[in-house]
Amino acid sequence: MIRSHVLICGGTGCTSSGSKKIQQAFEATIEEFGLAEEIKLVQTGCFGLCELGPVVIVYPDGTFYSHVTPEDVKEIVSEHLLKGRIVERLVYNDTGNKADEIVGNVSLGDTAFYKAQNRVVLRNCGVIDPENIDEYIAMDGYAALGKVLTEMTPDEVIKCVSDSGLRGRGGGGFPTGRKWALCAPNQAPQKYVVCNADEGDPGAFMDRSVLEGDPHCIIEAMAIAGYAINATKGYVYVRAEYPIAVKRLQIAIDQAREYGLLGKNIFDSGFDFDIEIRLGAGAFVCGEETALMTSIEGNRGEPRPRPPHPAVKGLYNSPTVENNVETFANIPQIILRGPEWFASMGTEKSKGTKVFALGGKIRHTGLVEIPMGTTLREIIEDIGGGVPNGKKFKAAQTGGPSGGCIPASLIDTAIDYDNLTSLGCMMGSGGLIVMDEDTCMVDMAKFFLEFTVDESCGKCTPCRVGIKRLLEILDKITKGNGTPEDIDRLEELCNYIKANALCGLGQTAPNPVLSTLKFFRDEYIAHVVDKKCPAGVCKHLLSFVIDKEKCIGCGKCAKNCPADTIHKTDYTAPGHKLASYVIDQSKCIKCGACLSGCKFGAISKK
């Protein structure tokens, strides 16, 4: 009889930090202590607190161990599993309670990181073994598919999804029910359901985590969509850079086939459905729905003009519904718990929850799922633990390279689709990058433009040439060669590209520039007029200066300088014995080696 479960995170984050070795250590140690009959080891998907990985959770008490190493395993087994004494030095404690109060009764759900979360999409991630279909079934898995096939008509399914108010989680926010309703009446010999798992935004990884932690829910949801629109074939388009996700999804598909939950005549209802995986090579543009379908067909991943919309002519010119992973992950719960339940969460026009990938200058990086309408302040300060090292919060970037930024002055904005759009941002797939006072907004915009220039497929001119020109202007500004006219030119070009690019990639590529211009115009002006970078990031606008009164003449900076630009002067400051040093600005490469080496605070960055 099993009395305790040890859950080890097998998501990509924790796998990279060595969770496989920890699992092996647990297997060996549990065997050594003769506990194999009592303790069950489970490899799960992502728990969300990736920064603290590798993560191990022990149930039934729910003790949360962070930063576990293979050397710690013996102590956990001999102390906790054998004797019931929690290894306190490894326990993640963010509950505000003293460690001794945590012991035995306080679980993960009580930590500040999880308390404010409401897990719908991620409900099984970090709870079940993703490679075991039975565990998914134990958590009501495939019950929604059963209900749909035995009790509901396709129209009722579509109505249920429409009533829930679910909107596409991939970025655009198009109502999912309406998307299905547009496709359902179109007659064709073969229709398709496509799952977009081509998660390309830098910093976003919720889709990967769902596929890794709960792959069956995507299979179930796609089958439900297939029934609703009368499609019998599904494709999951996932990038090859997600090997764990691909592997677990394939295992899940095989298990579902074996159980008859995919294939012919599912639940004896006469409905057939099957799914195949298609691997993408990691082009950002393939996350755009028409480019994605072109890629599945075996062609070069390029978007095509709409209309016709995919609901009429999609994959192989047949009516197709395409949804993102996170959108699908909501579907089984909506069917089981009803549209009213789903619509009770969130704001008027944005229902349900949203998963965000927190990254950047924040204490707890990781995945969080919160109801729509949660304020940015709650996400950053309460759940994310705030900005580290006593720095000030400056802005948050949402929506990756297609999105914009929310400045500190708007930190109380409730996050939903429409509020973000009105700020010139977008929900995007849910990457949320936090920036502190040391971030230069011009440099940030340049970073995203570099990304989109690389990823532009080149089919339409506004995108191929236009964003390249944008990047050149930004580059000029960060190098100190910008003029005030460049700012106007940036704005004009941005608006032109937005209006004329063929697909979502080009239309949204100028957003990082437009939104930083809107909220941080003064920084652009400082770059072009004063030739200064207020955050001290843009190298060409920086100078390192030695304060000759503070310099004691030790010469360490001169030794550290790789470019031999620092020399002794004739001046000796009062109270010092040696002559001070000076930096030759014309030769300085701005590497900062002198600054980090000076123990006397004599060197500053201006």
Added chain:
Amino acid sequence: MKSLAELQAIKEKMKSKVVLREGSGETRIVVGMATCGIAAGARPVLGKFVELTGSSGLSDKVTVSQTGCIGICQFEPVVEIFEAGKEKTTYVKMTPEKAERVFNEHIKGGKVVSEYTIAANQS
């Protein structure tokens, strides 16, 4: 699989295996498993409770867990039972046989086995 009944059967079978991870049930049986407890024979007591919880089909309501030293080493093995909305009950000097009676009368029947409690053993 061709019917909802088959799906339900798998669910029922698996439910008891994953229920441990849903946090505490309505009732928690906590066995003191520090050195003193183990030396006094807490392991077979824990084993008995785990076995009975599983075989009685109560695993969605009852969780069995361990704790460290409660501080009353002379009374080990100590078992505490926490029930929602009720006072904690502390059983002392437990054995697997006593555990079986506590499980049947207290956990299932709702009646405290007073002669095994700490109150009855203090004199």
